[in-house]
Amino acid sequence: MSILRVREIEMGYTETGRGTAVALLHGFPFNRSMWSEQLEALKGSHRVIAPDLRGHGETTVTDDAATMEEMARDVAALLDELKIERAAVGGLSMGGYVALAFCRLFPHRVRALILADTRAGADTEEARRGREELAQRALSEGMEAIADQMLPKLFAPATLVDKPLVVERVRRMIPDTNPVGAAAALRGMAVRRDQKSLLPEISSPTLIVVGDEDALTPPSEAEALHRGIRGSRLVSINGAGHVSNIERPTEFNSALTDFLGSLEP
Numbered sequence: 001m002s003i004l005r006v007r008e009i010e011m012g013y014t015e016t017g018r019g020t021a022v023a024l025l026h027g028f029p030f031n032r033s034m035w036s037e038q039l040e041a042l043k044g045s046h047r048v049i050a051p052d053l054r055g056h057g058e059t060t061v062t063d064d065a066a067t068m069e070e071m072a073r074d075v076a077a078l079l080d081e082l083k084i085e086r087a088a089v090g091g092l093s094m095g096g097y098v099a100l101a102f103c104r105l106f107p108h109r110v111r112a113l114i115l116a117d118t119r120a121g122a123d124t125e126e127a128r129r130g131r132e133e134l135a136q137r138a139l140s141e142g143m144e145a146i147a148d149q150m151l152p153k154l155f156a157p158a159t160l161v162d163k164p165l166v167v168e169r170v171r172r173m174i175p176d177t178n179p180v181g182a183a184a185a186l187r188g189m190a191v192r193r194d195q196k197s198l199l200p201e202i203s204s205p206t207l208i209v210v211g212d213e214d215a216l217t218p219p220s221e222a223e224a225l226h227r228g229i230r231g232s233r234l235v236s237i238n239g240a241g242h243v244s245n246i247e248r249p250t251e252f253n254s255a256l257t258d259f260l261g262s263l264e265p
C-alpha cells in the first residue's frame with residue numbers, strides 16, 4: 001500500500017504489475033481491498049492502480065459532500081503523480097459513477113471503460129431522502145449499523161447461504177469506513193448528475209458487467225448502459241448480486257481479461 005499527496009488530500013492506493021494502466025474504483029462503503037482478486041488476475045499483464053476514494057480506506061476524510069466529480073479529479077491527480085496519461089478506468093457501483101464522471105471530465109485519458117453493477121441515471125427524490133437518512137444513521141449509530149442495513153441487499157441469495165466467508169469479508173470492510181467519509185460520499189451520490197446524455201459521446205471501448213441477481217443496480221440498468229454506449233460489451237454474471245467481482249471472481253476476471261486482451265496496444 002502507498003500513500004501520495006494529491007490536491008489537498010492524502011490518497012491511499014495499491015499498485016501492481018506492469019503494462020497498460022488500469023485504474024479500478026471501488027464501491028460504497030468499501031475500499032480498494034475489494035479488488036484483490038482482480039489485482040491478482042491482472043498483475044502479470046497490466047499495471048493496476050486501485051485507489052481508496054476520498055473518505056474511504058486510507059484516503060483523507062472530508063466532511064462536505066464528496067461529489068463524483070471531486071473523486072474523479074482526485075483519481076486524475078493520482079494518475080498524474082504516477083505519470084499515467086491514459087488508463088482503462090473501471091468502477092463498481094459508486095466507482096462506476098466516478099468512472100463516468102472521469103469520462104466526462106477527462107475523455108482523452110480514458111483508454112477503455114469498465115462499468116460494473118452501476119447506472120447512468122441520477123437519484124430519485126426518494127433515493128436522495130434514503131441517502132440522507134443513511135448518512136444520519138452512519139453519523140449517529142456508526143458503520144456497524146450501516147453494515148446491518150446494507151448487507152442483505154448486496155448479495156445474491158445463494159451467496160448469503162453458500163459463501164459465508166465472502167459475506168464476512170464484505171461485512172468487515174464496511175466498519176473500516178469512517179462514518180464522516182461515508183456520509184460525505186452518500187451526500188455526493190445524492191447530488192450526482194444524470195449521465196445518460198454522456199453515453200452516446202463515449203467512444204472508448206466499454207465493458208459493462210452485472211450480476212444477474214443484482215438487486216441494487218439491476219440488469220435493466222446495465223442493459224440501458226449497453227444500449228447507450230455504442231459498441232459496448234455486456235456480460236451478465238450468473239448467480240452474482242451487487243458485488244459481482246467478489247461473489248464470482250473467476251467469471252468477473254474472465255470478462256475483464258477477455259475485454260482488456262481485446263484492446264489494441
Ligand code: MLT
Nearest residue numbers: 027028092093094095216
Ligand atoms: C455502491 O455499491 O457503491 C452503492 O450501492 C452505490 C449506491 O448506493 O448507489
